[in-house]
Amino acid sequence: MSYIRTLSSGKFRAEIRKKQISIQNKTFSTKPEAEQWAKDFENKIETILSVKPKKLKKLSPDKVEELGGMALFQKLGVDVVFVTFNTLANAYMKEWTGKDENMLRRAYFWLNAFNNKPVKSIKPSHIENVLFQYAKGSVNGYGSDKPKSSNTVIRMKASLSSIFKFGVEGDKYGIKYLDKNPVDKIKIKATPNEIERFLSDEERVRLLNVCKHSSWDKMHLLIMLAITTGMRKSELINLRWADIDFDKGLASLADTKNGLPRLNPVPTFVIDELRQYRQIGNGFVFASPNNPDKPFDFRSQWDWARQRAGIENFRFHDLRHTAASYLVMAGETLHEAGQILGHKSEQTTKRYAHLSTGHKSALSERVMSEVFNG
Helix, strand or coil, X not given: CEEEEECCCCCEEEEEEECCEEEEEEXXXXXXXXXXXXXXXXXXXXXXXXXXXHHHCCCCXXXXXXXXXXXXXXXXXCCCCCCEHHHHHHHHHHHCCCCCCCHHHHHHHHHHHHCCCEHHHCCHHHHHHHHHHHHHCCECCECCCCCCCXXXXXXXXXXXXXXXHHHHHCCCCCCCCCCCCHHHHCCCCCCCCCCCCCCCHHHHHHHHXXXXXXXXXXXXXXXXXXXXXXXXXXXXXXXXXXXXXXXXXXXXXXXXXXXXXXXXXXXXXXXXXXXXXXXXXXXXXXXXXXXXXXXXXXXXHHHHHHHHCCCCCCCCCHHHHXXXXXXXXXXXXXXXXXXXXXXXXXXXXXXXXXXXXXHHHHHHHHHHHHHHHC
């Protein structure tokens, strides 16, 4: 119900009441202006009160603001609760069953960026701004201050897309959190990454020698396994004694990144080193000394060994590339190398094709020179 009254100043005040409670009021210079405002406001109220409970859940913050704002909804006794990004991200992680060990870190990154912001109010422009800052080196002081490659930014974007996709499709109870994925509209061009970093023979010798003097007694064993088998970091740290067949020289990997189990050959000389630490049972090969039920976090030992050996621009994952390079240069076909490394697609292994070509050319040059030049 609206009321128009004339003030002592000659102006007109329009007031909207509901059940004798003042909802809103505003002062105007003329009566027609006051009447028009009151009429428009009453129409807003009628619209809000006519919204069915199911549709209330689908209202976006922008739509609520357009209808009069959250304060008006509250005065009318209409409850609107927006799902925040915090709620969505936590719901996603509770049901997440992926293999990527970095997903938790990336989810936390986005939680730091959006936290209690309603998911329906997060627009592509907001996401692009965060990704732009991330590529430069930081977001509100979070993360490394080093610039990121486009491929790294794409992976961060993909993690957010997975969270929003979960929100669109709904959780295991059928609850949907939003209607569309705002990440779908964001395009980032990937940078070609065909040539991978791997250890030279000199670097390998230096690194392994340094590892013998590590504060962790299994550092040398870990690096040997990584170089000779090409296992991923996640596969190595989750390796258990029961997974190793010492007689056949095989490691059984049931939980791999691509979801497919595989038997990974382990060279005899590495099996011999493994025997020095062999334990009965199903414990972790690289268990934490403080908690045998968890794998050991060897990051500080790895950083120390890499720096002490003078190896620059090299990640732990590059040990896997090193194993691949050795296989290809030794004459293994790309298909065979891919089978050992557990590549789901042969396209992944093809990045090492240039190593095979170069090695064979050098071999041909040496052999033919000896034949024809004595």
